[in-house]
Amino acid sequence: MSIQVLFFAKIREQLGQEQITVAEDFATVEALRLHLTAQGEPWTSALAVNKLLVGVNHTIVPLSSAIKAGDEVAFFPPVTGG
Numbered sequence: 001m002s003i004q005v006l007f008f009a010k011i012r013e014q015l016g017q018e019q020i021t022v023a024e025d026f027a028t029v030e031a032l033r034l035h036l037t038a039q040g041e042p043w044t045s046a047l048a049v050n051k052l053l054v055g056v057n058h059t060i061v062p063l064s065s066a067i068k069a070g071d072e073v074a075f076f077p078p079v080t081g082g
Helices: 009-015 029-037
Strands: 003-007 019-022 053-056 059-061 072-076
Touching (some): 003 029, 009 072, 029 053, 029 072
Parallel strands (some): 003 072
Antiparallel strands (some): 053 072
16 A cells, blocks of 8 residues: 655645655654655755645644555645635
8 A cells, every 4th residue: 555645835836746656654744754855855845844734634634643554645835825
């Protein structure tokens, strides 16, 4: 199984992609975020903690939330629209 990761708004623009699939297992959203930011720029700045909201399966959650294979994790900035 895998985890579907979606990116919205400015984060999507910074990364140049809307979604990825990760095959690894991660205990929490933060572990997934750290895995992605370990790739360097633009991942590090796009997924900086101070400008990030996270949804797991369409529910806003803290970074400490548990995730499992088959989940959908969405990263988006705190303010969108306009």
